[in-house]
Amino acid sequence: MTAARIEMHPQGPVEPLDRRVIGVAWVGVGGLALAAVYQLSGGRLGIPCLLHVTTGLDCPLCGSTRMAAALLRGDLDAAWHFNPVVLLLSPVIGVAVGYQLLAWLLERARLVRLPRLRPSRRTMDVLLKVGIAGMVLFGVLRNF
Template sequence: MADAPDSPEAVEHTLPSGVPSDATLVGMAVGGAGAVGLAVLADATGGAVGVPCLLRATTGLACPFCGATRMGAALLRGDLGEALRLNAPVLVAGLMVGYLWVSWVLERLGVARAPRPRLTPRTRRLLVPILVTLALTFTVVRNLPWEPFAALRP
């Protein structure tokens, strides 16, 4: 018996190659909206509201995400330099994920097909270990007490 046109199985088979499911795209949109909302709230309260960092609170060390809420607030004010100073890797990653999300939504809606990187199976396998290694390296470097590394602390 064939799947009904409205069944999840039928919808999943109609997705263009490389485009995440609708549920994933909605989840990404909700997460992005939450991040923007948190940045607005942090900016409106002068930084009194934010996400406390457990690593920083317990050890005094800045994690790879420390400063991300203040970075978002700086972006909302149009202060790109301050945003880069607070957490450049998260800013770049956020821009990349945002671009991918827009390209996937446009392709899913049949509006346009924006260029995006094609990952080989080997690259897909290595992506998480590479990102974890970069995050750990950034954490170590931004916590070094000497200049110019000390400038990376938020």
């Protein structure tokens, strides 16, 4: 395996941005926009959770909009109360996606080519399975 290196003023074709990165970035932007609308409306506008509405149970993502709205107003304690798992995972995912976007933009502008994150298919499968199992476990535990 070769070591990744930084290349100034890169030439040649620009490696395309992974569609999954674009998708996750749009989900993040949409979530922040929804949180801003929720915050600006005083909590009157939001998307209700179908699981919570029909069963009274909290899904693993319940409270995410209120958590992000609390962060927008600087209330970390309330954000933790609404959804601690999403609060902890969001910055990690945001930094990874942000780095990928920045690396792509800098390369596209022909300023610098930064090493990209390239997890293997096996790594992605394991992360997805662990993530789903963790969220299901959190969903069960938060309803006790």
